[in-house]
Amino acid sequence: MMLIEETAPATEALPVARLRDHLRLGSGFGLADDEAENGALAGFLRAAIATIEARTGKVLLTRRFRMQLDDWRDRLGQTLPLAPVVAVERIEVDDGAGTITEIPAASWRLIADLQRPMILPAGVILPNVPRLGSVTVTFTAGFGEDWDAVPADLAQAVLMLAAQFYEDRSFSGSKAALPFGVTALIERWRAVRTLAGRGASRGVR
Template sequence: MMLIEETAPAAEALPVAALRAHLRLAQGFDGPDDAAETTALAGFLRAAIATIEGRTGKVLLTRRFRMQLDDWRDRLGQSLPLAPVHSVERIEIDDGAGTVAVLPAESWRLLPDTQRPIILPAGVILPNVPRLGFVTVTFTAGFGSSWSDVPADLAQAVILLAARYYDDRGGESARHALPFGVSALIEKWRAVRTLAGRGSREWR
């Protein structure tokens, strides 16, 4: 399985002001130092968001992803590796020889779920993927486009973790296990990640 993030969270959606307030940093000078600090805080927030999303499989801010598989894991229904999923834009099957077929929207449907969204066939099974081919699923996932859409516990976990990254900048401790408070906040959101591909055939 190959998962590609096609869009990134908008800079204005990042809770830089909340992180600045949490760290009790001065603000409002609008000078080069303040701009550099804002850029640094945004970087710590992006790193924290990536970590929390990696640990939970939940996408905090809405963006588009592309998943490539060498075959369906289960032709009765293919689970998606991230949640919550708002929509599946398209599903394409490449036969490995350069011919790409877009599956008609009426041939499948998305079963939304906060833990394990699934693409289900409209009929009995999902279409066959040629032995040397692959399938590409383009979908949009996330709690929302604004930071206020993110669940409060996950939002707080990001602020705490970004603050830790800020305090540990240049050190080694930021690479260690998550702080207990962060782990406790995300615990209920964690789910066993299901494989998105069979694993018996190598990606070509």
């Protein structure tokens, strides 16, 4: 499986002001300094958001993704790796010889489950993918365009983690474990990951 993030969260959607308040940072030290500091805070927030999303499989701010598979994991239904899924924009099959065909929307439907969103066939099974081909699913996922749409516990976890990144900014090493408070806040959102692409016959990439 290959998962590509096609769009990024807009800078104005990041809770920079809330992080400043969380850190109890002052203001008014000069516009240039404030702009530089706000840019740094936005970077810490992006890093924290990416970390929380990787640990939970939940997309905090809405954006578009493209998932490419060797084949369906199960032609009875394909699980998507992220949630919540707002919409599936298109599904395309590449026959491996350069011909790409869009699968009609009438032949599948989205089950927008918060833990395991799935693409189900409108009929019995999902359309066939040639053995040397692939299938690409383009979809939009996220709780909302604005930070206020993010669940409170996940939003707080991001602020706490971004604050740690800020405080440890001069530290050159790495810390694999999340702080206990952050782990506790995201625990209920963590989902068991499943393989997304072709099973034992060809594996995933």
